[in-house]
Amino acid sequence: MTPDQYCEDKAAQSGSSFYYSFRFLPQAQRLAITALYAFCREVDDVVDECHDENVARTKLAWWRAEIDKLYAGAPEHPVTRALVGPVQTFELQREHFLEIIDGMQMDLEQARYNSFKDLQLYCYRVASVVGLMAARIFGYEDKDTQKYAHDLGIAFQLTNIIRDVGEDARRGRIYLPVEELQRFNVPAADLLNYRETPEFKALMLFQIERAEQYYDKAIAQLPRVDRKRQRTGLVMAAIYRATLDEIKRDGPEKVLNQRLSLTPIRKLWLAWRTWWFG
Structure with missing residues (x-):
């Protein structure tokens, strides 16, 4: 091979x-x-x-x-x-590859994040850095495309965190910031015991709204001159946003007990549509 x-x-x-x-x-x-x-x-x-x-x-x-x-x-x-x-x-x-490894090591060193600012470093290392590297592979003329790649990476990772809340809890990890759990009156025990409460649903709607804002911000920052070259990122954004929409429609509290995923056929359709029609 x-x-x-x-x-x-x-x-x-x-x-x-x-x-x-x-x-x-x-x-x-x-x-x-x-x-x-x-x-x-x-x-x-x-x-x-x-x-x-x-x-x-x-x-x-x-x-x-x-x-x-x-x-x-x-x-x-x-x-x-x-x-x-x-x-x-x-x-x-080289530094970008090492940053990704540093991000993975953070999972060995902490299972909680006090604030969203703390979580942002993790998201940067495991997702934004990958976005910046991908943007180089796809090619760009305007350096502002790096801002787009950075924020799109954050949006992707926030979507992963939302989708995988239950799965991560089973590993003893909670990525949702402690400050926000407290603000929405959601004890960590509710996540670790997979309790779908109204408070947890409100917390997840807040998380979804923030992820959507990052998608909007990222797309708005993509320079027109680089839009065609960066279509692969736009394809990924379309698939990830569709996943986020399904979670919201299905009931965001359900992420504790199920992991929503689009079918391969739908992913291919979204990829084809976005690639050719934007």
Whole structure:
């Protein structure tokens, strides 16, 4: 199996919305973004699948060393071998890969965030940095496109947090800021025991509204000159916003006990429509 095929399989197995948005890209960009996504999956899986924190820390340290090997021209893992070309072609920064790993390590070091400001650092590392790297792969002329990529990454991560509240609670993690839990009178115990209360529903509607504001802000900041090049990000935004709409329509309190996901057919339809018609 070639490194590129390994990354393709890794992306396809995830069933992620991101995978569907890659399908319309030219080959060089598609291989690059697929390799970047596979890297994110690999380091995310370290945290999600390792039950021993010491083992997880050791694996993340290995990935940091592997990034050093990538930039020294001697990578060992199929994903980093697949990234050799994209790193050179699209001038991807070493620091950004390390920031992503730092974000994953935050999951080993804290399971609560006191304020939204605290949560923003986590969102930046695990999502905005990926957005900035993706924007380089897609290409842009106007530097303001970086602001769009940053805020779109925040919007994506907030959507993930909303969608995965129940799943994260089962892992003992609560990403919703403590200050906001207190403001809406939602004890952490309600999340950990999956109680769908009116207070929790109001809290989730607030979270959804903030995510929607980040989508609106991001799209508004995308310069017209770069809109066509950044269509892949717009495809992802369409799929993620549709997911957010479904959560709101179905009842946002239900995220505690179910994980909503769009069907593959709907994701493909949204991807096709957004790619060709915006």
